[in-house]
Amino acid sequence: MSREAGEIEQTYHIPTVAAAGSNVVSFGIGPNVAYNTGMPIRYVGVPFPFSGQPRSVLKGYIEGKDTVSGRPMMQAIVDALTAPLTTDERLSGPAPDAPAAEPRILVASSEDDLQRLFREKGWTDYNPVILPTQERVAAMLRGTHHKPDEIVKSAAGTFGSRRPFTVEKVATLAVMAGAKPEYLPIILALASRVPYQDSTTSIAQMIVVNGPIRTKIGMNSGLGALGPDNEANSVIGRAMTLIHKVIQGYQEGITGFASLSNPLRYDNLCIAENEESLPDGWLPLHVQMGYKPTDSVVTIFTGWNFINSTGWVEQHYAPQFLMRDYMSSLSGMSATLLMDPSVVDLLHGVQGFQTKAMLGDWLSQNVEKTAESYWGNSIVSSMLAPLGRQGLEPYASWLKLPDKAMIKPFANARNIRTVVVGGKTASVWFATDFMPDRGTLIDAWS
């Protein structure tokens, strides 16, 4: 919204005011000006929540106060379109020089002071962090051949604000999370993928590691892999949380307003795929994505839902049937099944699914939900309905269906993925709606 409002103002010369929640406003008048545009946009602040609210509530917001200025909302809107530009708003021409770099070393007299500072700054998940002393960071940097001052990425911050950060910054966060130097290439690969998606909804990320590095650094892809029982899984996942908070600048209530947030954000469901358990024909995730089996790859998934199979597979009800049932409650945009190797044995050996893709095809044809339920999901309606209105199928046809008509929301079977993980003590699985990025080569950061 900030960029589009800016474009309307600066390219088309149309006076504009953007109405937004506090998260967008705080970004728009803060980091977006500081790191992106240098030019403030005129905002009015609309109270939360506004999604799904009745008209009476929204009318109350319009008759109430602008959360930015505290003045009546409509007066603030009219003023935003009519009040003369300030000196800052009239600036044009070359941008001023960047200010000096922020201090590299923190000034404090004791560890207690620093731990307090880290908490106050929000540089922590509020579990204790390892203080990143110069010696510890130097030792961490031995985990990569990249130079400490190399820029990992520039476009980093929440909602796309730009803050260049270096390999040393990522190593600093790796120390704080408790990482070993051999974890650093994965953590750098994760950092190279910021920004991670945020939302006022309960969005979360999942990390899946494939390839030789899994065993080299001792990641757990077997018994208890999703639990807090493995150092590498736990610490790498935590490092991503710190990258999100410190590098991306996500501060709840300041740059982010996730109403419930998501407990997966403590360690981002960091797992490795149990490639050794895969039967013939079932390819590891990274090979399905086009990487070589010998590549080490980290894939970041983003999603909301995480449905537990609860118990083991019953003999009279094949696993794909219960997966179908549970998946009908997902949005339909994407699905990733996390399944124990014992479930794979049943699907492959008993049910005849010779590949992951065959299972995806079957689910694509058999998961159904009503059009009403499909479009009743706000993420689906906001992301996919515009495509349907532009004529893109199948959304264009689905928009025309009566409410109770049944659709196959996973019409594209490629949107259904499987990651095999677990210790073979129970035939259990999770159905999630997590969707992957394109994967990142870890070896490039070693």
Place this chain on the structure above:
Amino acid sequence: MATLLRSAVLNPEGYRTVRPAGDGGNGKSHSFSSLAPRLDSIEGKTVYLIDTGFGGSGKFLDQLQAWFAERMPSVKTVRRRKTGNIFRDDTKDLWVEVKERGQAAILGVVG
């Protein structure tokens, strides 16, 4: 009793540079461009109410449009929905229309 530090501690947020110019450290120059001149008044003007597609934005703009109709009836409001994805800067055609037929725009609502 506080534990004394024996080693310097690095600042995790001490970015190499912070550039209000907005070039993100990529070395390219960046220029500011002024906001659009403001209107003397919106009375009698055409104001575009642009729905971003975010949940609740359409209903919010409904109420905004009703307010103008009741309290500032000389203002002509035109409702449009952003033509592209709500999370992408992919709308251009609409801005051309607003430029040709309107005098001001209100974007809403995202959060």
